[in-house]
Every structure is written in structure tokens, then in C-alpha cells.
Amino acid sequence: MTLSELEKMMDSCVRCSKCKFLPGIMVKSKEFSSICPSIDRYNFHAYSGGGKVIMANALHKGRIEFTEEMLDVLYRCTNCGACEVVCKFFFELEPNEIIHELRVAAVEAGVGPMSNHKKFIEQVDSVHNPYGEPTDKRTSWLTDDIELDERSDTIFFAGCTASYRREEIAKATVRILNAAKEGFKMLGPDEYCCGSPVYRVGDKKRALKIMQDNVERFKAQGIKRIITSCAGCYNMLKVEYPRFVETDFEVIHTSQLMESLISEGRLKLTNEVPLKVTYHDPCHLGRMAEPYEPWEGELVEVITLVYMHDPPKPIRRGANGVYDAPRNVLKLIPGIELVEMERIREYAYCCGAGAGVKSQYPDFALSTSGKRIEEAESTGATALVSTCPFCSTNFKDKLKELDDPMEFYDLTELVLKSIGGSE
Numbered sequence: 001m002t003l004s005e006l007e008k009m010m011d012s013c014v015r016c017s018k019c020k021f022l023p024g025i026m027v028k029s030k031e032f033s034s035i036c037p038s039i040d041r042y043n044f045h046a047y048s049g050g051g052k053v054i055m056a057n058a059l060h061k062g063r064i065e066f067t068e069e070m071l072d073v074l075y076r077c078t079n080c081g082a083c084e085v086v087c088k089f090f091f092e093l094e095p096n097e098i099i100h101e102l103r104v105a106a107v108e109a110g111v112g113p114m115s116n117h118k119k120f121i122e123q124v125d126s127v128h129n130p131y132g133e134p135t136d137k138r139t140s141w142l143t144d145d146i147e148l149d150e151r152s153d154t155i156f157f158a159g160c161t162a163s164y165r166r167e168e169i170a171k172a173t174v175r176i177l178n179a180a181k182e183g184f185k186m187l188g189p190d191e192y193c194c195g196s197p198v199y200r201v202g203d204k205k206r207a208l209k210i211m212q213d214n215v216e217r218f219k220a221q222g223i224k225r226i227i228t229s230c231a232g233c234y235n236m237l238k239v240e241y242p243r244f245v246e247t248d249f250e251v252i253h254t255s256q257l258m259e260s261l262i263s264e265g266r267l268k269l270t271n272e273v274p275l276k277v278t279y280h281d282p283c284h285l286g287r288m289a290e291p292y293e294p295w296e297g298e299l300v301e302v303i304t305l306v307y308m309h310d311p312p313k314p315i316r317r318g319a320n321g322v323y324d325a326p327r328n329v330l331k332l333i334p335g336i337e338l339v340e341m342e343r344i345r346e347y348a349y350c351c352g353a354g355a356g357v358k359s360q361y362p363d364f365a366l367s368t369s370g371k372r373i374e375e376a377e378s379t380g381a382t383a384l385v386s387t388c389p390f391c392s393t394n395f396k397d398k399l400k401e402l403d404d405p406m407e408f409y410d411l412t413e414l415v416l417k418s419i420g421g422s423e
């Protein structure tokens, strides 16, 4: 949607500031009652979801123009979607969508994204990953003993971060798939970035081209099913791609696949893993992973500045993300005790890395992961577990900076331990 199409929605923001906090009935403590990493760090209203809605509306109506300061506020946001889930608890606004469209407008006006974003976009263009790593090294972590089935119509799409920065997740995933005799192949150097980093910083035109090219590549290879261990890739392939391009493949996250394989008896969790853990819901596997339901209609003004969708629009509240599969798998690992943080599922607090924040504002990314680690430690857990390589990097970086004894694991690493495997 364009800012023009979102105008009525932007007009109906009542500036209530509810998008800065958990809905009251979800609050368990003052300490962990906030929901927006950007407002937590920078305090001024402009940094909140609602603040950026006002900014977008003012720009759209020609009352302000893009300035360096405004772009800086706009991009100090992880596009985590928490503001949107909370707003929809009370109203039907989509601040996260509006923030994204404001970024799209910034790119179209030639002023966005930010300098480090431009660098990683150039690298996605040239070598198909934002890290600038050589294409032929994408599967350099893959060892000879891993069995691939070149006739399979299933691929393991490792994603750029697991391929080049968090190889332990990619290695654990393929070992688990082999242990369960789940046939799959890999695209190797023909696996290109899913487009998430490009899309999230607002370069929509380029992201759409990436989506189209990837879908054509999957079709040419006869791919019917995509397994991914990355929340960002899952969100793009499962939720965003079908909004813009025709897809005919199934997308499954490793947490969902492992849950099925365990229940079918194909993965046997035999080894004790004595750990008290807490689970972090990645935004892109949680609230942002809820698919869009097709809807056509309009916002009708029922009384001045009060709008209703006609016909009623299916509201994407974030409750239908992937929440149970990772928890169910954790509970089935012998020796694991799962304790929950206060902010979970669609009300989870972001790790702080997404939507270009890690590359452009690394101090902001780390201060947010630090807040989430405090919440994790308040549960008494000694290990933090998640299901996203990008969250993994940001948590590991912060734990290292703090010299914190808390351990971090991707879910695949714990499953691998329990089935008796090692990298």
C-alpha cells in the first residue's frame, strides 16, 4: 500500500501512545511493561509507532519534507511490529506497515536508506548476500558426510546469516534432517538472499525483483517445499512473497518440521540436556509470521475521523505466528526445563537487530538485546534459546560484551545434542 492509500488510517491515529506499552491486562511488571525498543532507547514520541505515523502523515500532506534528522528517527526502528499488535488490541491501525511505506517513500525520493544499508544492498546485488561474502562459499560449511538428495523437490534454504555467520545453525539443521532421513537438497551458489534486508529498509522495487527472481529459480529447479531455519527468510518466503508474486511452494520452519519428525518417531530425543531455558520469540517467526488474508474494501468514515473497514477486514493481530512448535520441541527434550519470560508470543520484546538496525545503529541493537537478556535472566534460566540466526548474532554479541555467563542456543543445536549428534 502507498502512503496515499494509508491516509485515512494515518488520520485516525488518536496519539494515545498505547503502542509504547503492552496492553494493560498483559502487564506483569513495570520493568517489562514496554514494547517498543525505539521509544525505550530514545524517549521522544517521534520514535514510537504512533510518532512515525504522524511523521508519515505530515510528509504525505506536504507539511514536512525529508530531513536528515527525520530519516535518522525513521531508521532507528527494528520494524518489529510490536506497535502494530498493540494498536490493533484497541484500534485497527497498522503503524508497522505505515513505517515501512514511509521507508519506501524515502527510497523513492532518493534520500533513503542509510549509508550502511546502501552498502549491504550493493552486496546483495553483486554477490547475493548482504555480508559481501563470495557466492561459491555459501555452503562451505557443508561436510562430505551430509547426504543430499539431488532428486528431491525439497530444499534447505539456509539463508545468508546461517550460511556465512552462524554456520552452527546450518550444520545442526542438516544433521537433524539426515538423522530423520528427511530428503532434501541445497541450491549452493544458486541460493540467493531472500530479499528481507532490502525490503525492510524500504527498497521495495529491488526487493520485488529479488522475490520474482527467486521464485523463478525455485520453479526452474522444481522446488515444492522450502525448509528454513531463519525467521527472516520464513517471514519473507511464507508471508511477504505471496503478497507480491505468485508462489506454489510450501514453506516450513525447522521448529515446525522438528515437531512433526519427533511426533512421527523419526527423530528420537534420547540424550539428556540438563538446562533451564527460556525461549525468545523472533518477531519474524512470531507476530510478523501471521499470513495476510486477502481482503478488498475500503475504510469508511462513520463519524468524523472514525473509520471502519467495509466489508470487515480480517485483522492480523499476530496471534497466529509460530509459537507452539518451538516450545513443544523444547518440552520434549529430556532434561530441559522451560520457563517463560513476561513478554512472549505476539507481545514478545524484539532482540533489536532487525530492519537494518544492526548494521546502521549497532549500539542501539546491542542496548535492545541487553534489555531482553535482563528479562531472560529474571526467569532464573541459564540459557536463552531462539530460532533465528539474526537474533542469535545479536544476543551472542551482547552476551560477549557483558561477559555474561548466560548461554545462547539455537533450537536446532539443542535438538542435535539430544539426538546424540554433534556438528
Ligand code: SF4
Pocket: 012, 013, 014, 015, 016, 017, 018, 019, 020, 049, 050, 051, 053, 086, 087, 091, 093, 095
Ligand atoms: S498508532 Fe495506534 S496505539 Fe499508537 S498512538 Fe496511534 S492510535 Fe494510539
Ligand code: SF4
Pocket: 035, 036, 037, 038, 039, 047, 048, 049, 050, 052, 076, 077, 078, 079, 080, 081, 082, 083, 084, 095, 096, 099
Ligand atoms: S516497529 Fe518496533 S521499534 Fe519500530 S516503532 Fe514499532 S514497536 Fe517501535
